[in-house]
Amino acid sequence: MDAIILQILNGLDKGSAYALIALGLTLIFGTLGVVNFAHGALFMIGSFCAVTLSKILNLSFETIDPTRTDFLGNPAKIKTPYIESWFGPETGAAIIDWAVPLSILFSIPIMISIGFIMERGLIKHFYKRPHADQILVTFGLAIVLQEVIKYFYGANPIPTPAPDAFRGSFDFGALLGIDPNVIIYPYWRLVYFAFSAVIIGGVFAFLQFTTFGMVVRAGMADRETVGLLGINIDKRFTIMFGLAAAVAGLAGVMYAPINSPNYHMGMDFLVLSFVVVVVGGMGSLPGAVLAGFMLGILESFSSMNEIKSLFPGIDQIIIYLVAIIILLTRPRGLMGRKGVMED
């Protein structure tokens, strides 16, 4: 029992990341009909937003402290971040400590503008081209974005720790009345899960309960009719692209403490999140979320030793195996709409 709970918890954080990326992919596909292979790169850029902010906050100036010397006997240089000198040492240190959560605010405008530029500058010209062309051009864009990041940040992963308050682990067992120290779960992963639940809920609420979201949903169902009603649907779809980019970026920002950002993390996640989208059903938002969590949890279950001894290597291939089975038996995916990319 406790092992099962533990695996479900383990699957949740990865599943949250899959669900968030797949949600963005589906938003773009459902609104604009574009298969965006650069979505993984947006996730990666989000992660690097966190890196950038923590670097900016750590910018410091050097002062020479004559009372102390370093090991060579020279007067010691002490680095003080500017933040600490402006806000005082304690507040400053706290701000630096909370760099990752702060980058949420920092990354939203960046990601939305990247999304706008991408849609207006590139994707717009590909609406009428075949899906293969869209895949290829966004694949090229993903390579370019990845190499640009590599140029500025280097090829090595950059550790970006979570705030001190979340660094420990949480004893789930004690909460559920099972023996303590059996189900231990890092706080940050809980935060990540809660965060992604909030984002997913936010996106759904936005689409469901606002006039803007209603128009977008109408556009997803029948673009032409909405256009005939005198609504500039293209403009709204551009905004949705920006929103999807922001969702991917936020997923990346919060994932930075779990997995140190490196330039190819986007590609690693891209393949899996495409599988997630296809399993959930192209164009279905609930399907993307459901499939994301389902595959994340399945992945962590299959890495249990009991299951691995039954089917060796199953943990490596479970996601692809599920995808193949689902694609062959349910062509539309789990919750795909009728008539969307069905052939």
Place this chain on the structure above:
Amino acid sequence: MLGLTKKDATLLLVVAVLALCAPFILNPFPEGSAMAQFNAGYPDLMQRFVIFGIFAIGFNILFGLTGYLSFGHAAFLGVGSYSAVWMFKLLSMNVIPAIMLSVIVSGLFALLIGFVSLRRSGIYFSILTLAFAQMSFNLAYSVLTPITNGETGLQLTLQDPRVLGQSVSETGGIPVTSLFGIELRSTYQMDLGAWLFQFNVGYYLCAVMLLLAFYLAIRIFRSPFGMMLRAIKSNQHRVNYTGLNPRPYTLAAFVISGMYAGLAGGLMASMDPLAGAERMQWTASGEVVLMTILGGAGTLIGPVLGAGFIKYFENIFSKINDNVLHGWFSLLPDGLENLIVGVLHPFIGKGWHLTLGILFMLVVIFLPGGLVEGGQRIARLFRRGKADQTDTTTKPAE
């Protein structure tokens, strides 16, 4: 000639001349000159040109003719490499049985994957092939370690049985790959003044294979079977309505292109008897997609051009560093020189992937037909210029 039309025969002849004279053509700059680093006429690189050319030709038979975009083709290359290395380990160091086995095994593998994946089309097909390739990659890394030797990669050892050959060579080392006794690594060097030309047995083996593969591709393109594949690309529903089942045709194309990939993998292992799982990763599949698109999908010569182009830049572009650039622009005033070098810096050396990505995007956006279409446009421009001179009254038919 050989059942080809005159145009195709000329094309084949051009490719044959280019492939056989490559050691000369790719070595235009004398040794020791400033431009010598642009020479690509060394065996290792020439072999790679040709092997990836074969790989891309095969990919093009699937993608160019049927429009099915496979994102998992590297899996067949990897399977081909593994089977060739196993042949070297178990049978002998002769490359012919190894290459034959790798073509057969990857063909069977393609039959299996194609049978399942081709039930869907469009993006679903891409995802299915991607999923299969990633599965094989992950399995090769983990559970199949007894066959693939996991992360280390499959290598020859002194303890291998090699029933028809010898386990240990006379010198006590691991024997090298050979073609009926001729070592593939042996190279004839020709010194001509300042030039040094290298003729490598392995390269010529690959070149002959390329010509065979290219000839077969021409025949497929011009055959009724090829027409059928094009029909499937342009409208699969209509093919269905005429009472034909497209599945056997697409499956045949898939298997053929898988066998091409297996041939490439077998040759790769023959040149360097080593096989690693990273050859099967999806980025490797992406590379062959890049090559085909860059050269021109659906054309005969395009994939070979694209493969040569990418491999050339991978090896030559990545060698250019800041010092070389400073050398080139040393005539300019210092400030301008530093500015130009600074601007170019991200695109050269380790950053050549960036150049490749930008180039690829430009090709997809502006030249959907790839380098071949670019060449045709330039040719048309010249031809129109000539036509204008002779007859100024004709208006362009827009």
